Amino acid sequence: MTKRVHPVLAVLIIVESSAGHNFYFFQTETDFAAVFDFLPSMLERLLQSCGLILRCLEILLSHVDLCLRHTLLFLRELGLEKLNLPTSLNAHLLNTPVDKLEAKIKFLQSLGFSREEASRACSCLLAIFGYSIENNMRPKFKYLVKEMERDIQELKEFLQYFAFSLEKRIAPRHLHLKERNVQISLQRMLLWSDEKFYTKWK
Numbered sequence: 001m002t003k004r005v006h007p008v009l010a011v012l013i014i015v016e017s018s019a020g021h022n023f024y025f026f027q028t029e030t031d032f033a034a035v036f037d038f039l040p041s042m043l044e045r046l047l048q049s050c051g052l053i054l055r056c057l058e059i060l061l062s063h064v065d066l067c068l069r070h071t072l073l074f075l076r077e078l079g080l081e082k083l084n085l086p087t088s089l090n091a092h093l094l095n096t097p098v099d100k101l102e103a104k105i106k107f108l109q110s111l112g113f114s115r116e117e118a119s120r121a122c123s124c125l126l127a128i129f130g131y132s133i134e135n136n137m138r139p140k141f142k143y144l145v146k147e148m149e150r151d152i153q154e155l156k157e158f159l160q161y162f163a164f165s166l167e168k169r170i171a172p173r174h175l176h177l178k179e180r181n182v183q184i185s186l187q188r189m190l191l192w193s194d195e196k197f198y199t200k201w202k
Contacts, residue, residue: 052091067097074098078123089126096129107133111141112152121159131162140166148174150186158186177201 071094082090093101101122108118122128131137140162144150155161164170173189182201192200 052086052094068094070098071096071101074101078119080123080126093126093129101129103133104129104131104137107137111155113156117156121156125159125163128159128162137162140170143170143174147171154186158190161186161190164190173197 075093105115105118105122108121109115113121128137141155143166144155144161145152161170169190176198177184177189180201189197
């Protein structure tokens with residue numbers, strides 16, 4: 001008996017194989033087909049959905065009803081648009097369980113953000129959903145409050161703070177300014193290039 005193979009899946013495997021990657025999926029054809037049926041129906045365009053899959057093959061292992069559908073609805077409730085665009089960020093966001101996304105919002109709430117503020121902050125800085133709480137966000141927050149003696153309001157105004165390296169950028173620049181008794185906004189402290197920053201405050 002000839003077994004039907006989903007044509008889009010066949011193309012996907014050929015593309016990845018030609019790039020020299022080996023991926024092993026232990027899913028049934030029905031499971032794969034469910035993903036291919038769900039993404040175009042919810043994200044409107046088949047080709048863009050395939051582009052999302054190419055940027056995160058693990059989506060093929062995700063359960064539509066237990067993960068993908070809930071995640072997509074959660075992201076839309078946050079006000080996110082253009083989730084159909086085939087970017088790596090969109091692909092990995094769609095493949096992230098809601099509880100992991102929710103954990104970032106709850107962490108910000110534990111710092112002093114309201115639910116609305118935390119949701120809005122995450123929707124404006126989507127990369128935060130990929131940050132580790134224990135290895136990134138918590139240590140940086142402790143440094144902000146204890147070492148830099150800054151308050152939560154500054155973090156609310158510049159959430160991009162979490163995107164910078166604590167060891168290579170935040171701490172060195174803070175100590176450099178502290179030695180010179182200079183206090184500036186987080187934005188100026190971190191966004192300026194090394195040349196501009198260290199020329200300004202020699």
